Amino acid sequence: MTKYLLAAVLLILGGYGLIEAWPLVAGPGLSISSPAEHASFPGGIVDIRGEAVRAAQLTLNGAPVLRDQDGNFSSTLTFPRGGSILTFVATDRFGRTVRATRSIFVPADTSVDSPTSDVGTN
Numbered sequence: 001m002t003k004y005l006l007a008a009v010l011l012i013l014g015g016y017g018l019i020e021a022w023p024l025v026a027g028p029g030l031s032i033s034s035p036a037e038h039a040s041f042p043g044g045i046v047d048i049r050g051e052a053v054r055a056a057q058l059t060l061n062g063a064p065v066l067r068d069q070d071g072n073f074s075s076t077l078t079f080p081r082g083g084s085i086l087t088f089v090a091t092d093r094f095g096r097t098v099r100a101t102r103s104i105f106v107p108a109d110t111s112v113d114s115p116t117s118d119v120g121t122n
Helices: 002-026
Strands: 029-034 045-053 057-060 072-078 082-091 097-106
Touching: 029 082, 029 097, 045 082
Parallel strands: none
Antiparallel strands: 029 045, 045 072, 057 082, 082 097
């Protein structure tokens, strides 16, 4: 009877240890909810949102990104015309990293006439 009780206690303690150690084993997690891959932003204003869990540091194209205590981040950035690649990198305290990339496109503004649009109309 004592053997079974000891085995049950060890099994419970081992399970508890695995549950508590999981964040150390799993490494960082990164989820980007906005922008979507290959999205187009006519005004050039891009809302960036997501979550980085178990991460000590988060960067976007090398610049640090601020997060709340739950790992959520949100920012609004302006991009020039053309294509841009956003590279998110989450790093945990042990140096393990996870990356996510998004390609976005800002089309040329068609509401403004080009300087050469009225050439030859004199």
